Amino acid sequence: MSAPVKRTQWDEDLTQFRKDYSLSKKVLLNCCLVRRIISWASPNKKDSVEDELELSAVRHRPEALEQLEAQTRFSRKELQILYRGFKNECPSGVVNEDTFKEIYAQFFPQGDASTYAHFLFNAFDTDHNDSVSFEDFVMGLSILLRGTVQEKLNWAFNLYDINKDGYITKEEMFDIIKSIYDMMGKCTYPMLKEETPRQHVEIFFQKMDKNRDGVVTIDEFIDCCQNDENIMRSMQLFENVI
Numbered sequence: 001m002s003a004p005v006k007r008t009q010w011d012e013d014l015t016q017f018r019k020d021y022s023l024s025k026k027v028l029l030n031c032c033l034v035r036r037i038i039s040w041a042s043p044n045k046k047d048s049v050e051d052e053l054e055l056s057a058v059r060h061r062p063e064a065l066e067q068l069e070a071q072t073r074f075s076r077k078e079l080q081i082l083y084r085g086f087k088n089e090c091p092s093g094v095v096n097e098d099t100f101k102e103i104y105a106q107f108f109p110q111g112d113a114s115t116y117a118h119f120l121f122n123a124f125d126t127d128h129n130d131s132v133s134f135e136d137f138v139m140g141l142s143i144l145l146r147g148t149v150q151e152k153l154n155w156a157f158n159l160y161d162i163n164k165d166g167y168i169t170k171e172e173m174f175d176i177i178k179s180i181y182d183m184m185g186k187c188t189y190p191m192l193k194e195e196t197p198r199q200h201v202e203i204f205f206q207k208m209d210k211n212r213d214g215v216v217t218i219d220e221f222i223d224c225c226q227n228d229e230n231i232m233r234s235m236q237l238f239e240n241v242i
Contacts (some may be wrong), residue, residue, distance in 0.1 A: 054219035068135065072142035079138065086134050094131040097121045104183065111185025119176055124161040153222045161222075167210075173199045204231060 065079050074082065090099070100121040102114035124140045143151045158164075162172045178197040184226045206226040208216045208231075223229050 001041065015062060072138055073146035074138060074142055078131060082138055082141075083134060086137060094133050095137065096131055100124075100132075106140060106183065108183045111183045113183040115175075116179035116183045118163065119159060122162070128164075144220070149226065150222065154218070156225075157218050157221045167217060169215055170201060170205050171218075173205060177201055185215050207231065 004236050065076055068079055069076050101114050101117040104117040126136055143155045160168045160176050181197050208220050208222055
């Protein structure tokens with residue numbers, strides 16, 4: 001009879017990370033990126049706890065964990081777990097758009113997730129250099145999982161502002177919302193009519209564009225979301241598919 005496998009400190013830390021209810025259970029269940037990172041972080045025989053900090057082998061070297069700990073709402077141990085997962089999947093130190101598309105295609109096989117993954121990648125790619133570094137990743141994840149309502153709405157505005165000109169147009173809002181419905185595919189119930197995304201955009205935009213100038217500013221967006229329960233609930237659809 002073989003001896004039981006001894007659990008390492010890394011196994012204990014990863015288990016605790018999975019059980020950490022400061023990340024709400026709902027978010028952990030729905031957040032594709034978190035679930036994928038946790039699977040990436042699973043240790044193998046070649047790895048040791050120490051290699052979290054062995055950064056010389058990667059092309060893009062992340063900032064010191066102490067600095068990221070100060071800039072995010074993650075603890076040092078959580079950052080080490082996230083970094084291990086990030087490094088295991090992306091030895092170069094950066095994630096490209098194809099990786100985002102692969103993640104969402106796996107979690108939403110019943111729909112077409114490619115367009116939404118493209119928009120989400122652009123929101124994480126704060127430097128607009130066609131890659132997402134570990135810093136980019138954890139800064140965005142920190143806001144989405146543990147940020148204030150204001151911070152989450154700021155991040156959401158950045159997602160909807162596709163061309164990054166500081167305004168959301170009706171077409172930009174339609175493109176994002178339609179991409180979410182396309183990704184959900186057959187999961188929507190009842191089955192949506194083709195015109196449903198456009199109808200939702202018309203309702204949202206009419207409420208948000210208070211001065212009727214054809215665009216939504218960040219102030220209009222945040223004010224409307226915070227003061228309209230229906231829109232706030234609808235915005236949670238976006239949170240649940242990160």
